[in-house]
Amino acid sequence: MIEAGILLLLCQLAGESVVRAIDIPVPGPVLGAVIMLGFLAFRRGVPASLGRTSQDLLANFSLLFIPAGVGIIVHVARLEAEAVALLAALIGSTALTIVVTALVFVGIDRLMGGAAQEPGA
Amino acid sequence: MNPQLDALWVYLQANPLGWLTATLIAYWLGVKAQRAAGGRPYVNPVAVAVVLLVALLVATGTPYQTYFAGAQFVHFLLGPATVALAVPLFQNWPQVRRSVVPMLAALLAGAVTAVVSALGIAWALGASAPSLVSIAPKSVTMPVAMGIAEKLGGIPSLTAVMVLLTGITGAVIATPLLNALGLKDWRARGFAVGVASHGIGTARAFQVNDLAGTFAGIGMALNALATAIIVPLLWQW
Numbered sequence: 001m002i003e004a005g006i007l008l009l010l011c012q013l014a015g016e017s018v019v020r021a022i023d024i025p026v027p028g029p030v031l032g033a034v035i036m037l038g039f040l041a042f043r044r045g046v047p048a049s050l051g052r053t054s055q056d057l058l059a060n061f062s063l064l065f066i067p068a069g070v071g072i073i074v075h076v077a078r079l080e081a082e083a084v085a086l087l088a089a090l091i092g093s094t095a096l097t098i099v100v101t102a103l104v105f106v107g108i109d110r111l112m113g114g115a116a117q118e119p120g121a
Numbered sequence: 122m123n124p125q126l127d128a129l130w131v132y133l134q135a136n137p138l139g140w141l142t143a144t145l146i147a148y149w150l151g152v153k154a155q156r157a158a159g160g161r162p163y164v165n166p167v168a169v170a171v172v173l174l175v176a177l178l179v180a181t182g183t184p185y186q187t188y189f190a191g192a193q194f195v196h197f198l199l200g201p202a203t204v205a206l207a208v209p210l211f212q213n214w215p216q217v218r219r220s221v222v223p224m225l226a227a228l229l230a231g232a233v234t235a236v237v238s239a240l241g242i243a244w245a246l247g248a249s250a251p252s253l254v255s256i257a258p259k260s261v262t263m264p265v266a267m268g269i270a271e272k273l274g275g276i277p278s279l280t281a282v283m284v285l286l287t288g289i290t291g292a293v294i295a296t297p298l299l300n301a302l303g304l305k306d307w308r309a310r311g312f313a314v315g316v317a318s319h320g321i322g323t324a325r326a327f328q329v330n331d332l333a334g335t336f337a338g339i340g341m342a343l344n345a346l347a348t349a350i351i352v353p354l355l356w357q358w
Contacts, residue, residue, distance in 0.1 A: 008201040027265045029203035030342050036207035046208055054205035062167045062324035063148045064199045067192035068263055069171045069285040071278055073178055073185050085246035089256055093239035094290045094317050101231030102304050102313035108223040
């Protein structure tokens, strides 16, 4: 666990540092993930403790959004005033985005002949 | 109130321990509730937890800042968890490599659709200018979305709420919506959910299927980049 913690934090730290040093619009943790990917490719495998810790973290990923989400309490007034416009935009746009993204993915995949190797699951 | 109980309450309310524990319990109850509903997406653990915690804050008259002082320890883990996405990405690398072209095409289409359709609908229904800026980056992961809104004169904490609601919406509607379309490819399903509804959608995808979760994580990461470029460009225009 300690080993995994060190690896994760080091990669995040490296990501955050690079993003600040060269001022690119990429979030630090995303670059940190790229750095971690490079490390795993170099090592040609996932250390057992990192595998376990990552699985635990990702299995409870949604827990991590709760503290910021409770911040909804601060915006109740504005949400009430514009509830219809904002909710319609949220729901409509999210549904449309899921549909467009999935259809383009499958369409291009088929064009490229990827359907033959479809996992089928 | 009994003075001892009163002292206990003052301790619990002022100390990070109380709100941290409350956050974990609220999430645990949310997960239980979803299991009780047979794992159906309509009962979302985040939504349940947020409703419970907001009710508790309102009932006890606790300001959000006091709550966050405790809950920030959970919030902090967002960074390391994002880094941890590299692990399933590495484990599923052969699948990922084969899907690079469809992914990039879907990313471009999805990122533009997310921003333009949100702006279009909100504008048509008369949303105010600050709300429009705040809703534009709603599909990307929270810290990035807040950064975009701030740069363009939106309200970052309102964006955080839009991001949360978008995530829950995506997690709730993705399964029935994609089933209705008859899409069975876990890569496409996961990727779409990640692009449209970031980490909360990704969390849902990992619940359903590991490969879908991996592609959702990639979709989330790529859309964070794409939207950070697209929204400021659209604004200049």
